[in-house]
Each structure stands twice: as C-alpha cells, then as structure tokens.
Amino acid sequence: MTQQEKEIVAKASVPMTVANGLRWFFMIIALFLVLFLFFGNKLWEGAAWYEAFRGRAYGFLLWDIALMLLCSILRIVFTARYNRIVKNL
Numbered sequence: 035m036t037q038q039e040k041e042i043v044a045k046a047s048v049p050m051t052v053a054n055g056l057r058w059f060f061m062i063i064a065l066f067l068v069l070f071l072f073f074g075n076k077l078w079e080g081a082a083w084y085e086a087f088r089g090r091a092y093g094f095l096l097w098d099i100a101l102m103l104l105c106s107i108l109r110i111v112f113t114a115r116y117n118r119i120v121k122n123l
Contacts, residue, residue: 039123046119050112053105060102067095 035043071091078084 035123043116043120043123046116050109050116053109053112057102057105057109060098060105064095064098064102067091067098071095 071088074084074088
C-alpha cells in the first residue's frame, strides 16, 4: 500500500471514528441517567424535587437515545463507505 493510499484510508476512517465516539458518549449519558432513575425510584419516591426531575429526565433520555440511534446509523453508513474505499484500493 502506497503512502497516498494510506492517507486516503486514514482520512476515510475519521468520520467513522467520530460517529462511534459520539455513540459511546450518548450511551454513557443514557446509562448514568437510567441508573439514577432506577435507584432514585427506590430512594426518593415521594420527594417533590425528584418527581419534577424525573419528568424532565425522561424527556432528555428520549432525545439522548434518539441521538445515539442516529450516531449508530451514521456509523454504519460511514463504515460501508470506508469498506468500499478500502475494497477499491
């Protein structure tokens, strides 16, 4: 593989890596929020502040999971593009 081909492959892998990093970022946020909600339902079930927070947290979690799904789809698209580039070299 020539140096120019290596640069093309490295350049094509960047969007795939970024999409994967964002997917992991959103997954970690969702994990911590779900764990907080799970344990919060056991610890602060009747607290007024927790009830108000829980409604906003579920809304935030919906968007977080939607963005995580979008990043997963983008990762699949970028991976297919990367594989096509590598195959043509």
